[in-house]
Amino acid sequence: MSSHESEQVLTLLKELSLLKELDSGYEVGKKTKAERDAHRLRQQRHQEIAEELKALAEQKKRGAEPSPSSDENNIQINP
Numbered sequence: 826m827s828s829h830e831s832e833q834v835l836t837l838l839k840e841l842s843l844l845k846e847l848d849s850g851y852e853v854g855k856k857t858k859a860e861r862d863a864h865r866l867r868q869q870r871h872q873e874i875a876e877e878l879k880a881l882a883e884q885k886k887r888g889a890e891p892s893p894s895s896d897e898n899n900i901q902i903n904p
Contacts, residue, residue: 837874
C-alpha cells in the first residue's frame, strides 16, 4: 500500500472514530429533529467510509496480485 493510500485509510479511520464518539451520546434522551437528522447524516457518512475502505482494500488486493502475463515475460539470468 502506498503512503498516499495509507494516509487515506488513516484519515478515514479517524473520521470513523469521531463519528462513533458523536453517536455515543445519541442513545440517551429525547431527540430533536435536528439531532435525528445529524444522526442520520453520520450514519450515512459511516456507510460511505466503509465503502471507501472496502474499495481501498480491493485496490490493494488487485495491485498485490501478479498479472497472468507477468510470468511469461519474466527473464531470469543466472550468473
